[in-house]
Structure formats: C-alpha cells, structure tokens
Amino acid sequence: AQKITQTQPGMFVQEKEAVTLDCTYDTSDPSYGLFWYKQPSSGEMIFLIYQGSYDQQNATEGRYSLNFQKARKSANLVISASQLGDSAMYFCAMREAPSGNEKLTFGTGTRLTIIP
Amino acid sequence: ETGVTQSPTHLIKTRGQQVTLRCSSQSGHNTVSWYQQALGQGPQFIFQYYREEENGRGNFPPRFSGLQFPNYSSELNVNALELDDSALYLCASSFTGGAAYEQYFGPGTRLTVT
Numbered sequence: 001a002q003k004i005t006q007t008q009p010g011m012f013v014q015e016k017e018a019v020t021l022d023c024t025y026d027t028s029d030p031s032y033g034l035f036w037y038k039q040p041s042s043g044e045m046i047f048l049i050y051q052g053s054y055d056q057q058n059a060t061e062g063r064y065s066l067n068f069q070k071a072r073k074s075a076n077l078v079i080s081a082s083q084l085g086d087s088a089m090y091f092c093a094m095r096e097a098p099s100g101n102e103k104l105t106f107g108t109g110t111r112l113t114i115i116p
Numbered sequence: 117e118t119g120v121t122q123s124p125t126h127l128i129k130t131r132g133q134q135v136t137l138r139c140s141s142q143s144g145h146n147t148v149s150w151y152q153q154a155l156g157q158g159p160q161f162i163f164q165y166y167r168e169e170e171n172g173r174g175n176f177p178p179r180f181s182g183l184q185f186p187n188y189s190s191e192l193n194v195n196a197l198e199l200d201d202s203a204l205y206l207c208a209s210s211f212t213g214g215a216a217y218e219q220y221f222g223p224g225t226r227l228t229v230t
Contacts, residue, residue, distance in 0.1 A: 004158075035219065043204050045159070045221035091158055095219070102147050102210045103172050104219060106158030 003027065004092055004107035012113050013082050020067070021077040021110050023092035032096045034075040035104065036066065039089040048090075051075060079112075087114045120209045120222035128228045129197050137192040137225045139207035145220075147171075147212045148190035150182060153204040153224075165190050166212050194227075202229045 005024045013019045025034065036048040051059045051066045059066040067076040079086055089111050093104040121140045129135050141148050147166045151159035161174035165184035179195040188209075194201055204224045211218055 037221070043206075043224040043226065045206060045208075045224075047220060093158075102149055102164060102208070102212060102219060103161045103174070104149070104151075104159075104208070105161070106151075108158050 003105045004094055006092055006107035006110050008110045009108075010111040010113070012115055015084060015114050015116050016081055018078060018080045019082050019086075019112065021079075021090050021092075021112065023075045023077065023107060025073050025075060025092075025094050027073075027094065027096055029096045032094055034066070034068070035093040035095070036064070036075075036077045037091045037093065038086075039091060039109070041088070045091070049077065082114050084114050084116060087112060120207060120220050122205075122207055122222035122225050124225060125223070126226045126228075128230065131197055131199060131229055133197050134193065134195045135197060135227060137194075137205050137207075137227070139190045139192070139209075139222055141188045141190070141207075141209035142220050145209040145211045145218070146188050147210045148184060148188065149208045149210070149219075150190070150192045151206040151208065152176070152201075153206060154200075155203070159206055162192070171212075197229045199229050202227060 032053045034051045038046045049061045049064045051068045058068050063080045065078045089109045091106050091109045093106045123138045149164040150162040153159040162176050163173040164171050168184045181193045183191045206224045208221045
C-alpha cells in the first residue's frame, strides 16, 4: 500500500488565491513526522514545513500552513495568497521515527501552476 | 552555516560504466541520505550513512554502494550503469538525534546514461 498519497497530479490557480494541496498517509507507528517540499524546475528540494505526530497545533511557516487531521491521516498544505514564484512541484513526505534512521517516504507530487 | 552541496551538477555516462557522486552535508549534521528521483516521480530512498556506516537501505541492488567520511561527507557509487539509472540523485543531510524537521537537500546531480 502507498504510504503517501497525493491525488492531484496538477493544479492551476489564479495568482493571489489560496491553494490546498492534498496529502494522505498510512502508518501504524504512533510517532512520525510529515514534511512538505517544493521542487522548482532546477531540481533542488526546498523544505517548506514540518508537522510532528504529537504536535498539538497545526504547523505554520509564513504563507504556508499544514492542515493536520490525524484521525483522517491527512496532512494538506495550504498556501495563502499564491505568487507566480510558487509554480513548482510539491511533495509530501513522511518519516517514521521508530525505524532508527532518517528515511523519508515521498508521494508522487503535485505540479502547481500559478496563473497571472 | 553552509548548506548541502553536491557534485557534479550534470553527468553523462555510457551503459556499463561506473559513476561516483559526491555530497557535503550541512554544517553540524552527521547523517547523509541518498535518493533517486526518476523523471515525473517522487524521490526513492537508496540508503543512509551515519557514523560512516550504512544505516538503512531501500530497494536498490548492491551495485549501488556508498561511503561516508569522517567529515560526514558522502559518496554514492553506481557500478554497471543501466539506462534506468538515468535520474536526479539527491542527497539529504540531517542530524540523527536532533530536531526531526531538519532534513535538508542538496541541489542534486542529474545523471544521464546512454
């Protein structure tokens, strides 16, 4: 079974609008972390935001927020007031802590295009 | 603090050849993970190095091997290259036992096998 599922292969959003990128995950471990990365065409994976499974509040980093619904195993990324520079691939990833290593499992990504 | 660096940026090799990719971890980090990202897909975990030893491996054959050096930098070696090895190779730097959110990636090496 897929551990990380991103069901939106591509999205088109008008500049300045908010956008939600979906991510669901599957794990039986009580301790895990969820990441969102942005990958522009240059290829570098840019860290955006992190949510720990025991964190009580949803993570926020500037225009990025993570809508964490633990019971539904959902960790959607919300980008407020989208900008042209937000056009990129976005990946959701999970780290399962008991594995003893830092391995990340990634989803297949969502290509976001911001329309002027 | 310095970020994660990788070399070379691009590489073209012929099927059957061997290749070495290099990664320097972020200052203060002691763990390096390597990922393969085929075109149009998410990165796939190859292996991880911590304290100069392999500490976890994904579903990759033994012709993918690595090293970690005392300064925490790392190499990824691929022998007997196949066409399907063409991909972006990413390394990620972290600190085992430190903040869980610190997983920072380098710019990647784009390998083309012809």
